[in-house]
Amino acid sequence: MPEKRGSAFYALAAFFALFVLFLYGPTLTILVLSFQGPEGGLTFPLQGLSLHWYRVLWEGVGVVDIWAAFRRSLRLSLVVMVLTTVIALAAGYAYRRRFRGQDLLFHLTIASLIVPSIVVSLGIALQFRLIDDGVKALGEALEIGWVAENFATTMGLFTSGLGAHLTWTLPFGLLIMFAVFNRFPGELEEAGRDLGGSPRQVFLHVVLPIIAPSLIGVALFGFTLSWDEIARSSQALGDLNTLPLELQGLTTTVTTPEIYALGTLTTGVSALVIGLAFASFALWRRYRARRA
Numbered sequence: 001m002p003e004k005r006g007s008a009f010y011a012l013a014a015f016f017a018l019f020v021l022f023l024y025g026p027t028l029t030i031l032v033l034s035f036q037g038p039e040g041g042l043t044f045p046l047q048g049l050s051l052h053w054y055r056v057l058w059e060g061v062g063v064v065d066i067w068a069a070f071r072r073s074l075r076l077s078l079v080v081m082v083l084t085t086v087i088a089l090a091a092g093y094a095y096r097r098r099f100r101g102q103d104l105l106f107h108l109t110i111a112s113l114i115v116p117s118i119v120v121s122l123g124i125a126l127q128f129r130l131i132d133d134g135v136k137a138l139g140e141a142l143e144i145g146w147v148a149e150n151f152a153t154t155m156g157l158f159t160s161g162l163g164a165h166l167t168w169t170l171p172f173g174l175l176i177m178f179a180v181f182n183r184f185p186g187e188l189e190e191a192g193r194d195l196g197g198s199p200r201q202v203f204l205h206v207v208l209p210i211i212a213p214s215l216i217g218v219a220l221f222g223f224t225l226s227w228d229e230i231a232r233s234s235q236a237l238g239d240l241n242t243l244p245l246e247l248q249g250l251t252t253t254v255t256t257p258e259i260y261a262l263g264t265l266t267t268g269v270s271a272l273v274i275g276l277a278f279a280s281f282a283l284w285r286r287y288r289a290r291r292a
Helices: 007-033 052-059 066-094 102-114 117-141 145-150 160-182 186-194 199-227 243-250 258-291
Strands: none
Touching: 007 258, 052 258, 066 160, 066 199, 066 243, 102 160, 117 145, 117 160, 160 199, 186 199, 199 258, 243 258
16 A cells, blocks of 8 residues: 655645745746737736737847847857866866866866856956056057057957856856766776777767766756856946846836747747757767667
8 A cells, every 4th residue: 555645745745836836937927928918018917918029029129139139148158058068078087187286276166156246247357457458558569550549348258258157157067077077987988998999989989978968967057057147247248248138228128028028038048958958868869779
């Protein structure tokens, strides 16, 4: 006979259901309100059901070029995803052996998770302003006309912005890879070497297939954290804004469900990337199973 569930089980189940509702309720509310009719507002009750606000969003949000911001965020997030995955993998592999200064390097990397994000952003902005001053001074000293006439700043999407986002995504990627390699069975590598495999072959055919799910997790962390980042982007991007920054600015000017449609779109992109990653991994596993 199955064991009867006591009152504690139902109390914990109710608490968990409330937690899930608290966690995903705001997202579901925005999703529902984004499908209101032309007369809809920012609150319930719904005024019709249509795709009107998505059509309005497609046509553009006032003076803000929302699709340019969307493309900027997408490009930056993809670059951050690739760099986070590659650097975290290389660092995890390197930390399997001790080297001088590894503890200091580790703590410096993790420190960016402790420092408030806005402080990190301000620090990066200040650093690049000092670089700008140095470039201008060097241009004047060497009498380089282009610097005096055209140079504005070294801050940008793939300079200061990329660095700011990596200070947020890399520590998570490193922690994941450290945990993975701490549990990695070293005897499998030894077996690969005993069978005549070179270090490159052992890495590609033994190590990489085993840690592939973790690498996908690191890539998803890198993309989603960069895609949604606001605080570290606020001071470090220069004149260009990412989509989250534009969305934050629109909250004070847009008073229609159009902003809910934009929020649903950004959330949908994150969900799409996660879904594609899981689907790709499932196809890859099926392909390897067929080959085996």
